[in-house]
Amino acid sequence: MRILLTGLSGFVGAALMPRLLEQGHELRALARDRERVRRALAFGGTANLDDVDLRLGDTLSGEGVTAAMRGIDVAYYLIHSMEPTISGTDGSFLAREQAAADTFSGAARAAGVQRIVYLGGLLPSRGRPSTHLLSRHTVERILLEALPDSVALRASIVIGARSRSFRFLVRLVERMPVLALPAWHDYRTQPIDERDVVEMLTACATNPIVGGSTLDIGGPDPLSYRELIERIASLMMLSRPSVGLRFNLTPLAARLAASIAREQPELITPLMEGLTGDLLPANDNAADMLGVELHGFDAAVEHALRDWERVEPLAAR
Numbered sequence: 001m002r003i004l005l006t007g008l009s010g011f012v013g014a015a016l017m018p019r020l021l022e023q024g025h026e027l028r029a030l031a032r033d034r035e036r037v038r039r040a041l042a043f044g045g046t047a048n049l050d051d052v053d054l055r056l057g058d059t060l061s062g063e064g065v066t067a068a069m070r071g072i073d074v075a076y077y078l079i080h081s082m083e084p085t086i087s088g089t090d091g092s093f094l095a096r097e098q099a100a101a102d103t104f105s106g107a108a109r110a111a112g113v114q115r116i117v118y119l120g121g122l123l124p125s126r127g128r129p130s131t132h133l134l135s136r137h138t139v140e141r142i143l144l145e146a147l148p149d150s151v152a153l154r155a156s157i158v159i160g161a162r163s164r165s166f167r168f169l170v171r172l173v174e175r176m177p178v179l180a181l182p183a184w185h186d187y188r189t190q191p192i193d194e195r196d197v198v199e200m201l202t203a204c205a206t207n208p209i210v211g212g213s214t215l216d217i218g219g220p221d222p223l224s225y226r227e228l229i230e231r232i233a234s235l236m237m238l239s240r241p242s243v244g245l246r247f248n249l250t251p252l253a254a255r256l257a258a259s260i261a262r263e264q265p266e267l268i269t270p271l272m273e274g275l276t277g278d279l280l281p282a283n284d285n286a287a288d289m290l291g292v293e294l295h296g297f298d299a300a301v302e303h304a305l306r307d308w309e310r311v312e313p314l315a316a317r
Contacts, residue, residue: 001205002026002071004113005052006104006309009036012119012201015194016076018047019202026249028053029069041065043162043311059100062107069111073203077104077118077143080136090253097135098142105146109224115211116143116150117204119197122189122216123154126277140214149211151204153197153286156218156279157228159300161307162196170305173233174314179216179242183265185226190218191299196292203290210289216281221297235301 003020007013008029014037020027029052031037037054051205057064059079069075079100083313108116120136140152159166172179200217204210223231226242233240288296308314 002073003028003077004068004072004207004216005029005078006031006076008052008054009033009040010078011164012041012158012159012194012197013048013076014043014162015054015160015198016078016201017041019198020205021047021051023202023205024206027051028055028068028072030057030059030064032054032058037081040162057142059104060096062103062299065103065107066110069107069113072108072111072113074107074115074117075104075113076201077101077116077139080120080132080139081102081271082142094135094138095250097139101142109146113147114149115205116147117201118143118150118152120152120154121203121216122156122218122279124279144212144214144276149205151210151212153200153204154216155192155197156189156216156282157191158194158197159297159304160192161304161311163194163304166304167308169229169232170236170308170314171220173229173236173238175239176240179229179233179240181226181229181242185242186224187278188222188224189228189280190220190222191228191297191300192217192219194297194304195300196287196294200286200290203292207290215286215289216283217286217298218281218284218298220294222280223297231297232301233306235298272286 002262003025005013005017005020005027006029008017008031017027017029029037031054034049034054034056038049041049055064055068057068059065080097105116117141120140121133123133123137136154140154144150144152157163157165196219197217200215230242231239305314
């Protein structure tokens with residue numbers, strides 16, 4: 001099958017590429033920056049630029065998208081910006097995400113692409129979705145309406161060595177002797193192993209029964225955010241008492257946490273703004289439909305930490 005892969009400089013796209021090649025697919029990639037792709041592939045060490053037909057382009061401007069779509073059967077849309085908005089307003093961010101999805105889906109439809117596969121985010125069980133979660137839902141709608149046989153997967157935290165949300169949590173555990181957890185610490189989620197996400201995304205290219213579906217995906221272990229962080233600390237063999245706070249103060253807490261983890265506030269703030277309720281799959285049949293056996297949370301964390309330590313030492317280990 002002829003596949004177009006976007007998001008190759010991100011951790012999911014870089015992990016998915018070698019799996020698609022193993023399945024015998026003819027792979028083309030669309031990216032804005034060749035060097036960023038090279039660095040992303042070097043982290044995993046299982047693939048390189050010679051293994052893929054890399055085309056340079058931009059889904060927002062439309063440059064190179066039409067040409068990249070020619071002859072493609074399935075297109076993966078693994079693009080979601082966590083960068084600051086252009087004008088500092090929610091509206092400009094949503095408009096930018098919508099424009100990129102419109103450009104991509106329009107080119108796919110015109111080229112006769114059969115299916116788009118998209119990885120988005122779960123929506124909270126209560127409260128208004130954050131701007132970033134709302135944008136993922138909007139992109140999902142655009143892509144599925146453009147090609148009726150498309151598939152969208154929705155996940156919360158993906159556990160992987162290059163997952164910025166996972167790396168953020170690990171850095172907090174490393175650097176905070178006492179973990180002060182805002183009021184959302186009791187909300188629950190179902191983190192999923194990067195390996196399982198890759199297998200599900202791979203299956204979406206050819207699985208005939210999932211066309212036109214939105215599938216919520218998660219690991220087998222529902223955890224509160226307090227439990228999640230405490231389990232990470234335990235697996236890192238660290239003693240980290242936690243204190244649950246009764247207030248959120250998300251903008252302030254996000255900037256403080258970002259400073260401690262040495263991460264960009266523009267990434268952490270949207271993540272925390274999305275914690276308005278449980279982020280749980282609405283059903284648990286996605287793994288069965290896609291033929292994937294799920295890894296447990298502890299196995300996922302151990303695997304991610306081992307991958308991390310192959311290229312970068314962890315101070316606390």
